[in-house]
Amino acid sequence: MTTGLYSDPRWPRANRWLAGDHIEEPTWSLGVIGLPACLGSITEGRCDLAPKAIRRALEKFSTYNAVDRVDVRQVSAHDWGDLAIRTHLPEESFDLIKETMTRSMREAGAMLLLGGDNSITRAGVHGMGVPLKRCGLLTLDAHFDLRDLEGGFTNGNPVRALLADGLPGENIVQIGIQSFANSAEYAEVARDAGIRVVTAEEAHHSGLARTVSDRLAELRARVKTIYVDVDLDILDRAFSPATPGSRPGGFAVWELREAVRAAGACEQVKVMDLVELDPERDVADATTLTAAVCVLEFASGLVARR
Numbered sequence: 001m002t003t004g005l006y007s008d009p010r011w012p013r014a015n016r017w018l019a020g021d022h023i024e025e026p027t028w029s030l031g032v033i034g035l036p037a038c039l040g041s042i043t044e045g046r047c048d049l050a051p052k053a054i055r056r057a058l059e060k061f062s063t064y065n066a067v068d069r070v071d072v073r074q075v076s077a078h079d080w081g082d083l084a085i086r087t088h089l090p091e092e093s094f095d096l097i098k099e100t101m102t103r104s105m106r107e108a109g110a111m112l113l114l115g116g117d118n119s120i121t122r123a124g125v126h127g128m129g130v131p132l133k134r135c136g137l138l139t140l141d142a143h144f145d146l147r148d149l150e151g152g153f154t155n156g157n158p159v160r161a162l163l164a165d166g167l168p169g170e171n172i173v174q175i176g177i178q179s180f181a182n183s184a185e186y187a188e189v190a191r192d193a194g195i196r197v198v199t200a201e202e203a204h205h206s207g208l209a210r211t212v213s214d215r216l217a218e219l220r221a222r223v224k225t226i227y228v229d230v231d232l233d234i235l236d237r238a239f240s241p242a243t244p245g246s247r248p249g250g251f252a253v254w255e256l257r258e259a260v261r262a263a264g265a266c267e268q269v270k271v272m273d274l275v276e277l278d279p280e281r282d283v284a285d286a287t288t289l290t291a292a293v294c295v296l297e298f299a300s301g302l303v304a305r306r
């Protein structure tokens with residue numbers, strides 16, 4: 001039996017939007033690149049499967065944002081597909097990621113990078129094509145990602161790598177840092193570098209979206225180009241079983257959705273990434289669907305820019 005569920009023209013599906021379906025005169029454009037990186041993981045897993053899983057999961061969503069009453073088809077999406085970096089170390093995929101971003105940013109107002117593990121964030125920030133001194137980085141992550149660089153670039157040290165590359169610590173905000181998921185030594189690295197740290201508990205008390213908006217407002221007084229790194233392990237383990245780093249005490253999905261929309265609405269945010277999803281560990285597609293809906297919330301934020 002064929003039902004109209006997937007063929008109702010009055011219920012446009014988000015996977016078709018990502019594939020290029022938009023209204024006639026879109027008000028904004030979004031470039032999307034899949035970065036199936038997994039060799040940089042200090043935790044074993046299949047984050048390389050995430051970009052395709054996220055695209056597939058978009059079929060379960062419509063394009064209508066009921067909160068702002070906008071349709072994300074006001075944004076024209078250009079999906080560049082997945083880069084062939086599955087078997088590459090982070091340093092080996094660096095140039096390709098940068099080049100593809102440069103091409104995409106020539107035509108798109110904003111970009112979304114679908115990881116892959118968190119190692120892609122280093123190349124992603126460089127890919128904005130702006131001197132690091134003039135870049136801002138806001139991470140939504142349970143971890144500092146400030147581990148030592150001795151063993152090479154991994155998903156445990158992209159922020160440390162960016163500091164070493166010349167990104168000023170004062171241009172970095174880290175929101176969602178969890179107790180007993182980081183060490184005193186790396187907290188000291190953050191402090192010494194001048195990174196603005198907001199713990200998960202602090203953000204729970206003031207609200208995640210509000211914290212993101214407030215910190216972005218501070219950042220954009222310093223820099224004009226901001227990168228937002230969304231490690232899905234900022235979520236509570238209950239909502240994010242498919243991220244190796246999630247722990248009890250993280251955020252609920254609704255809070256992250258609101259926060260990602262706020263990031264999308266900030267004009268200085270040029271690029272956002274979604275990382276650390278390992279679909280093979282998922283339960284009832286909970287984390288994969290969350291990543292997919294974050295794509296749509298970010299796009300909704302773009303619509304609010306105009």
Ligand SMILES: [Mn+2]
Nearest residue numbers: 118141145231
């Ligand atoms: Mn991370």
